[in-house]
Amino acid sequence: MSRTIRIEKKILEANNIIAERNRKRFAEEGIMVVNIMSSPGSGKTTLLEKSIALLSDRINIGVIEGDIATDKDAVRVEEAGAKWVTQINTGGTCHLEAGMIEQAMEDMPKGLDLLIIENIGNLICPVGMDLGEEIKIMLSSITEGMDKPKKYPGIYRACKVLVVNKVDLAPMVDVDPDALVTESLEVNPQLKVFKTSARTGEGVDDWCEWLLSISKKG
Ligand code: MG
Ligand code: ZN
Numbered sequence: 001m002s003r004t005i006r007i008e009k010k011i012l013e014a015n016n017i018i019a020e021r022n023r024k025r026f027a028e029e030g031i032m033v034v035n036i037m038s039s040p041g042s043g044k045t046t047l048l049e050k051s052i053a054l055l056s057d058r059i060n061i062g063v064i065e066g067d068i069a070t071d072k073d074a075v076r077v078e079e080a081g082a083k084w085v086t087q088i089n090t091g092g093t094c095h096l097e098a099g100m101i102e103q104a105m106e107d108m109p110k111g112l113d114l115l116i117i118e119n120i121g122n123l124i125c126p127v128g129m130d131l132g133e134e135i136k137i138m139l140s141s142i143t144e145g146m147d148k149p150k151k152y153p154g155i156y157r158a159c160k161v162l163v164v165n166k167v168d169l170a171p172m173v174d175v176d177p178d179a180l181v182t183e184s185l186e187v188n189p190q191l192k193v194f195k196t197s198a199r200t201g202e203g204v205d206d207w208c209e210w211l212l213s214i215s216k217k218g
Helices: 003-029 044-055 072-080 098-107 153-158 167-173 177-187 204-214
Strands: 032-038 061-067 084-089 114-118 135-141 161-165 192-195
Touching (some): 032 204, 044 061, 044 072, 044 204, 061 072, 061 098, 084 098, 135 153, 161 177, 192 204
Parallel strands (some): 032 114, 032 135, 135 161
16 A cells, blocks of 8 residues: 555545544534535535525524635625525635534534535545534536546545536526436436525525425424
8 A cells, every 4th residue: 555545545544533523513513514515616605695585584503614715605695684604715725624613613603503614716635534523515517617526536436415516507607407417316316416506596495495494403
């Protein structure tokens, strides 16, 4: 075994220990935690803004925003009505780690029903990093084309839920959202699928109903 592989294994093991600690805390406090992953620019923050605006008078939503540099996304979800928002700036690291979440939770208030973690836009390394979440969600925009599920099968297999976003742009980009769903299901037949346009609001109600149903109050 090469030295590099052993180091990587050690990092993952250390991460998993902290992830279990996070998971225990989430269970004790009765918070449902989801980890949303995608490519950059697939519309994670826009979908969160729309969802939080629809749900914030029914459940208490917290958000941990992962970003390489700015706090732009945190400001947006806060304005949408999230009860608690923390920004993690990874300073160049292209994924979130369990220790970053643990640190972010230092000032997390009691009484949240749903904690949404927006991961760094990246289809590869966030997949292997357990954060202690209960559900991994993949957001895939139709503007990314048809080949992502087969090119990045790891992330599609790790996720329980797939949101196909920007469906309103289908005529412009010549990608059929249903065909993209079929491609994705070929990689992971267990995926629960939503089709949305965060911009127009299409499909966002169904997605929000589901978020409500998994949150501890739902
Ligand atoms: Mg974002
Ligand atoms: Zn990374």
